[in-house]
Amino acid sequence: MQPKIVRYQSDSRLSRVVTHNGIVYLAGLTADNRGATMKAQTEEVLKKIDELLKLAGSDKSRLLSAMVYVSDMRLKSQMDEAWIEWVDSNNAPVRACVETRLGTADTLVEIMIVAAQ
Amino acid sequence: MQPKIVRYQSDSRLSRVVTHNGIVYLAGLTADNRGATMKAQTEEVLKKIDELLKLAGSDKSRLLSAMVYVSDMRLKSQMDEAWIEWVDSNNAPVRACVETRLGTADTLVEIMIVAAQ
Amino acid sequence: MQPKIVRYQSDSRLSRVVTHNGIVYLAGLTADNRGATMKAQTEEVLKKIDELLKLAGSDKSRLLSAMVYVSDMRLKSQMDEAWIEWVDSNNAPVRACVETRLGTADTLVEIMIVAAQ
Numbered sequence: 001m002q003p004k005i006v007r008y009q010s011d012s013r014l015s016r017v018v019t020h021n022g023i024v025y026l027a028g029l030t031a032d033n034r035g036a037t038m039k040a041q042t043e044e045v046l047k048k049i050d051e052l053l054k055l056a057g058s059d060k061s062r063l064l065s066a067m068v069y070v071s072d073m074r075l076k077s078q079m080d081e082a083w084i085e086w087v088d089s090n091n092a093p094v095r096a097c098v099e100t101r102l103g104t105a106d107t108l109v110e111i112m113i114v115a116a117q
Numbered sequence: 118m119q120p121k122i123v124r125y126q127s128d129s130r131l132s133r134v135v136t137h138n139g140i141v142y143l144a145g146l147t148a149d150n151r152g153a154t155m156k157a158q159t160e161e162v163l164k165k166i167d168e169l170l171k172l173a174g175s176d177k178s179r180l181l182s183a184m185v186y187v188s189d190m191r192l193k194s195q196m197d198e199a200w201i202e203w204v205d206s207n208n209a210p211v212r213a214c215v216e217t218r219l220g221t222a223d224t225l226v227e228i229m230i231v232a233a234q
Numbered sequence: 235m236q237p238k239i240v241r242y243q244s245d246s247r248l249s250r251v252v253t254h255n256g257i258v259y260l261a262g263l264t265a266d267n268r269g270a271t272m273k274a275q276t277e278e279v280l281k282k283i284d285e286l287l288k289l290a291g292s293d294k295s296r297l298l299s300a301m302v303y304v305s306d307m308r309l310k311s312q313m314d315e316a317w318i319e320w321v322d323s324n325n326a327p328v329r330a331c332v333e334t335r336l337g338t339a340d341t342l343v344e345i346m347i348v349a350a351q
Contacts, residue, residue, distance in 0.1 A: 028213025096262025145330025
């Protein structure tokens with residue numbers, strides 16, 4: 001029997017969460033508070049990740065992979081500060097971080113997660 | 118027994134499709150018609166995705182994750198127009214979209230898909 | 235029973251390898267020798283990939299997906315030279331390659347791999 005695909009918080013364009021065969025895929029997440037610093041934007045994104053993982057029956061101790069896009073590599077250390085405070089230090093995922101332009105000029109960070117359920 | 122890896126449209130450098138354990142991985146796809154607008158290039162890429170998913174026994178109703186690279190974020194709305202016309206509105210994948218330079222200066226969009234078989 | 239998550243070479247921020255349900259996720263890998271050319275940096279990254287895949291009970295014949303970030307698309311052909319010499323030509327993964335700024339100004343290439351165990 002094929003594993004079922006479950007989608008959460010979907011609109012006509014994308015889902016914010018998709019689960020399939022024990023894997024949780026999260027959409028690229030950004031902060032709503034775009035006036036905030038890199039650290040504060042990262043904290044907001046990580047809070048969203050917690051909420052979406054919970055929705056899918058997972059949590060941050062089950063992260064597999066994280067892709068981090070920052071708008072300015074000089075601000076990476078601020079992103080890392082928020083990340084290190086948040087991540088389960090015994091269960092860190094693989095990660096890459098690159099600099100790209102994001103959806104709006106004041107979006108400083110976008111994170112895309114794959115986790116186990 | 119280990120799930121089998123099947124590769125399609127492979128050359129010595131990359132495969133355009135790989136399947137393993139019920140998952141379909143597609144290569145980053147770009148349009149051949151590089152003189153075309155962002156909307157037309159996106160439409161061409163999405164058509165390629167349909168064809169490659171079919172080859173792997175899947176279709177766009179089974180998308181899990183989409184990574185979209187655009188060469189200019191100001192053209193994202195054109196990409197989104199083509200995307201929304203194409204995507205199965207009841208079965209949208211997670212998605213992220215960032216701005217990067219692509220393989221050639223006139224390549225406006227590249228999309229990389231993970232789907233369920 | 236849920237598949238087990240195994241993490242290798244972890245610190246408080248990230249793991250360089252995570253395995254789960256027959257899949258190996260590698261962190262985004264860069265060269266330590268940052269004075270080297272694109273080709274030499276790519277060769278160093280690919281050597282690291284070999285070592286990390288071995289740690290996880292896999293090897294380059296079992297690659298599923300490769301995401302390649304280059305700091306300058308004009309140097310992509312050098313990356314490709316090293317890639318083609320290295321990749322198992324009968325078992326090439328799906329791949330995408332985009333240009334982004336990387337962690338330091340002299341980091342020319344970063345590669346993130348998903349493989350089967």
